[in-house]
Amino acid sequence: MQEILDQLLAYLRGFWRFRWYAMAFAWALAIGAWVYVAQVPDQYQATARFHVDTESMLTPLLRGLAISPDSQERVRFMTRTLLSRPNLEKVARMTDLDLQAKTDDEMDALVGRLKRNIRLSGTQKTNLYEISFVHSDRQKAKAVVQSLLTLFVEKSLGQSREDSANAQDFLTQKIREYETRLDQAESRLMEFKREHSGEMPDQQGDYYQRLQKARTQLEEARFQLETARSRANELASQIQGEQPVYGMMNPAGGGNRSSRTRTPDLDQRIDRLQKQLDQLLVKYTDNHPEVVSLKESLKDLRKERDQARKRLAEAQESSGSGPVPLNQNPVYQELKAALGQVRAEVAAARSRVKHYRQQVATLREKVDTIPKIEAKLAQLNRDYEITKQTYEKLLARQQSAELSEAADRSSNRMKFEVIDPPRVPPEPVAPNRPVLLGAGFGVSLLGGAALGIFLALIWPTFDTRRQLFDATGIPVIGTVTRVSTSRLRVKRATEMIGFGVTGAALLGAFAVIFAAETELMGLGFARLSDWFNGIRSLL
Amino acid sequence: MTSIERAMDPNRRVANQVAETAERPPAEKPGQGAGGEGQTRPRLVELDFTELTRRGLLIPSGNDPKLEEEFRLAKRPLLKHAFPRDMRPMPRANLALVTSNTDGEGKSFTTFNLAMSIAMEMDHTVLVVDGDVSRNSLTRWLGMAGERGLTDVLDDPDLGLGDVIAQTNLDNLRVIPSGRSHSRATELMASHAMEEVAEELAGRYPDRMVLFDSPPLLMTSQAAVLANLVGQAVIVVEAGKTTQQAVQDGLNLVDPAVTKVGFMLNKAPRGKHSGYFGAY
Numbered sequence: 010m011q012e013i014l015d016q017l018l019a020y021l022r023g024f025w026r027f028r029w030y031a032m033a034f035a036w037a038l039a040i041g042a043w044v045y046v047a048q049v050p051d052q053y054q055a056t057a058r059f060h061v062d063t064e065s066m067l068t069p070l071l072r073g074l075a076i077s078p079d080s081q082e083r084v085r086f087m088t089r090t091l092l093s094r095p096n097l098e099k100v101a102r103m104t105d106l107d108l109q110a111k112t113d114d115e116m117d118a119l120v121g122r123l124k125r126n127i128r129l130s131g132t133q134k135t136n137l138y139e140i141s142f143v144h145s146d147r148q149k150a151k152a153v154v155q156s157l158l159t160l161f162v163e164k165s166l167g168q169s170r171e172d173s174a175n176a177q178d179f180l181t182q183k184i185r186e187y188e189t190r191l192d193q194a195e196s197r198l199m200e201f202k203r204e205h206s207g208e209m210p211d212q213q214g215d216y217y218q219r220l221q222k223a224r225t226q227l228e229e230a231r232f233q234l235e236t237a238r239s240r241a242n243e244l245a246s247q248i249q250g251e252q253p254v255y256g257m258m259n260p261a262g263g264g265n266r267s268s269r270t271r272t273p274d275l276d277q278r279i280d281r282l283q284k285q286l287d288q289l290l291v292k293y294t295d296n297h298p299e300v301v302s303l304k305e306s307l308k309d310l311r312k313e314r315d316q317a318r319k320r321l322a323e324a325q326e327s328s329g330s331g332p333v334p335l336n337q338n339p340v341y342q343e344l345k346a347a348l349g350q351v352r353a354e355v356a357a358a359r360s361r362v363k364h365y366r367q368q369v370a371t372l373r374e375k376v377d378t379i380p381k382i383e384a385k386l387a388q389l390n391r392d393y394e395i396t397k398q399t400y401e402k403l404l405a406r407q408q409s410a411e412l413s414e415a416a417d418r419s420s421n422r423m424k425f426e427v428i429d430p431p432r433v434p435p436e437p438v439a440p441n442r443p444v445l446l447g448a449g450f451g452v453s454l455l456g457g458a459a460l461g462i463f464l465a466l467i468w469p470t471f472d473t474r475r476q477l478f479d480a481t482g483i484p485v486i487g488t489v490t491r492v493s494t495s496r497l498r499v500k501r502a503t504e505m506i507g508f509g510v511t512g513a514a515l516l517g518a519f520a521v522i523f524a525a526e527t528e529l530m531g532l533g534f535a536r537l538s539d540w541f542n543g544i545r546s547l548l
Numbered sequence: 549m550t551s552i553e554r555a556m557d558p559n560r561r562v563a564n565q566v567a568e569t570a571e572r573p574p575a576e577k578p579g580q581g582a583g584g585e586g587q588t589r590p591r592l593v594e595l596d597f598t599e600l601t602r603r604g605l606l607i608p609s610g611n612d613p614k615l616e617e618e619f620r621l622a623k624r625p626l627l628k629h630a631f632p633r634d635m636r637p638m639p640r641a642n643l644a645l646v647t648s649n650t651d652g653e654g655k656s657f658t659t660f661n662l663a664m665s666i667a668m669e670m671d672h673t674v675l676v677v678d679g680d681v682s683r684n685s686l687t688r689w690l691g692m693a694g695e696r697g698l699t700d701v702l703d704d705p706d707l708g709l710g711d712v713i714a715q716t717n718l719d720n721l722r723v724i725p726s727g728r729s730h731s732r733a734t735e736l737m738a739s740h741a742m743e744e745v746a747e748e749l750a751g752r753y754p755d756r757m758v759l760f761d762s763p764p765l766l767m768t769s770q771a772a773v774l775a776n777l778v779g780q781a782v783i784v785v786e787a788g789k790t791t792q793q794a795v796q797d798g799l800n801l802v803d804p805a806v807t808k809v810g811f812m813l814n815k816a817p818r819g820k821h822s823g824y825f826g827a828y
Contacts, residue, residue: 022788022817468791474813477785480792481799486782486810487622489658490818492604492615 022472023465030464032511035457039515042449043522049445050545051437055150056141057158058429088129096160097123103156104149123153137428147433154431161425180407187400194393201389205382220372227365234358241355244348247273248341272321273340275314282307442526450519591714593690593723603689605657606664608718619665622812626662627672629780629808630757638808640750640779645679645807647762647771649798653786654814656685659761662782667721672757675713675749677724679762679774681733684726686761690716697727701745702736709748737770746777765798772801780808787816 024031097120101107106123110116123142131138140157144150286303293300471477474485493501597607606615630642646659656678663676677698678686687693692714701707701724714723730736749758760778765771775781781802785795802809 026788468793470788470791471785471795471813472787472817474811474816477795477811477813481795481811483783483799483809483811484625485813486625487618488813488816489615489618489622489654489661491815492612494602494604496602497604 019472020462020465023469024458024461026470027461027464028508031457031461032508032515034460035453036511036515038453038456039449039519042446042453043518046440046442046445046449046526048545049440049442050145052143052145052439053147053150053433054141054143054438055147055154055431055433056139056429057154057427057431058137058139059158059161060136060426060428061138061161091157091161092124092127092129094120096157099160100153100156103159104152106149106153127153127157143438147435151431151433158427158431162427177407180403184400184403184407187396187403191393191396191400194389194396198389198393201386205386217376220369220376223365223368223372227362227369230358230361230365234355234362237351237354237358241348241351244344244351248344248348272314272317273344275310275317279307279310279314282310443523446519446523446526453515453519591695593692593714593716595716595718596691600689603657605689606661608664608668615661616665619661623662623665623669625810626780626782627666627757631672631755637754638779640746640777641808642754642756643746643750643758643760643778644780644782645760645762645771645775645778646782646784646812647765647775648784648786649766649790649794650764651683651767653764653784653790655764655784656680656689656761658782658784658812658814659759660686660689663721663759664718666757666759667718669720672755673720673722673753675722675724675756675758677749677758677760678726679737679760679770681726681730681737681770682763682768687725690723690725692723692725694728695725697725698745699727699730699733699736701727702739702741703730709745734768734770738773742774743777750779765801766794775802776806778807780810782810782812784812784814786814789815 098107098116101110101116101119101123106119107116110119126143128141129138140154142150142153142157144153282303286300286307289297289300289303295301295304471480474488477483477485595607597609600607601611604612604615606612606619610616626644630637630644632641646655646662648655659676663674666672666674676686678684679698680686681699684693687695687697695714696707696712698712701709701712709724712724712727714725715721716723736742760774762771762774765775765783783795783798783802799809
């Protein structure tokens, strides 16, 4: 904290060294500020309000359509219409402003300035617009606004072709817009149809049927696979000897397994017939012809089997080589062959199942997306239809507008009405002189202080022996504080008073000018700015 | 007589001057046959204490205790370097120049007050030489304007120091005024004669402190020349006025191998410490 204070003191001392330079600079800045504030010309603003039925120009064209321009568009439309270049040129002529412009370039500049300084604003809901114009000459400002209003009234009374041409342009532009949109919608629709051909509604029935068929086929294939599989298993187990063939039991008990299945084929047939017989006996009696024939067949088969067994047993005994090796056993070979066939069937069935399963899956997928595609198609169609309708309506309106233009010319519809006539307040709207003066005062003070401190910083001196020693490294043998004799005191006092008086004079001058400019206290003498304005008007 | 004996017997000072004639040092100018300090009866200058007080200068009766204290402190290093206790002094250490970088910083003020402060002491004598021949403030303060002084000695080979030295109403304080104004003062000061004067002053009374007032360092070359002829220099810096640049420039003109430099900060603002002195 102490260092901060010391630093501040140092700055103050530095400033004090150059106080007269600072004062001179402050005065210079002050004078500059006064001259500037005095010579800035006053600006006056003229305003007027009017009511215009914007829609009266646009509505008949756009009635019933879903388009309505927003307020920004409306104001822009108004500005374009009312502040068109021919209009502004007319205004310049009417107000004699064009007397200052002698060349085309100057005229351009003048029109540009008018355009910039004329402000048109409107609210969203109502059709109330306000127009304002700022100029240093009160009368001119008012004249410009008045001429504009006159122009507008003239225009509205006689619906000139320019205005409706503007509305026509608006319509044409919209038509072109919609044309593009229609093209886009159409191409989108075509694209979509092309992409999803085959899934369109008219081709849809196929898919459902095909799905059903595929489902059925899948079921069939599954069933086939199952049966083939179980057959293969049976055959395999027969070959292995795990399942004893019916009726091949060796009376000696145990014995070779193979002896039991020596006549598997016959056994099977006998089994089957036996089963059939059993079934029939459930329904019919022994006297039924079918039962009888079956019994006969059964008896025959049994006899055949016994004979076959006997033969086999003899053959076995004569050869004495034990049971016939498996691979020479004709039954075994038969079984093996059959198994092979069945296995092939299984494989075929499996692949068929796979195939049908895939088919089902694909079809189901397709079927799921069908509603989505339907919906998208419907939407595209709708878009297209709507755009087309609007476009056609716009075309129709354009036609009718051209027709109605002639008809409308006779009607005296007042679309333009002045609400507030142009008025120019006597007080200027700019510049804000008191504020500028205050700012000038601040600038002058700050500038002076800044200069003082700046000079002190670039030409530093020593205030303490410490500083002196630190800067040079040479010892300071002593310090003598300021001796003040009465003579010195008087001198200092005089100088301080002088400085104070100059400073007070600066403040006083500012105060006087401030009071004069703001006409505080009714000081009576003319304002500086009035003098300047007077001089300027003379020039 | 050895310097020790002389120092032990301060009362012998007046007698010394007379006795010196017999021991003229060989460096004396031959033309000074009748010269030497003791030959001619030295003039007496009455110090006008009222006038001095008006100017804010020190006087023996203690008009400004604070100022007295500050100079009491300042003279210490000067005396210490000029008369060291335990070793041989540097050559011409008892010659001290008081100067500054620019004008108006308080050289003459400092010179006079230092001289007065040392003179009020018991142990030493002081000789003040006004080397600022163009702006001879010291000479005027003492009311000796126009009288014969330094320039005359330098100019006229027949004149010796003893002819221009003046006593004051303080026993310990002697003065050599600046002398009559001279058109070629600069050349005089830079001449070989000045060197001889310095040598004589240094050697004559080794326990006498000689203070030279001089012009500003940066304004003429005299000061720098003088500074290199003496053993010590005190550069007066005015607080809040002398720029740091000027101080550096001044330092560059003095050769530290030849002259021991010290600063004196003058017209310092009343700071935290300055209030204490003098009230005790």
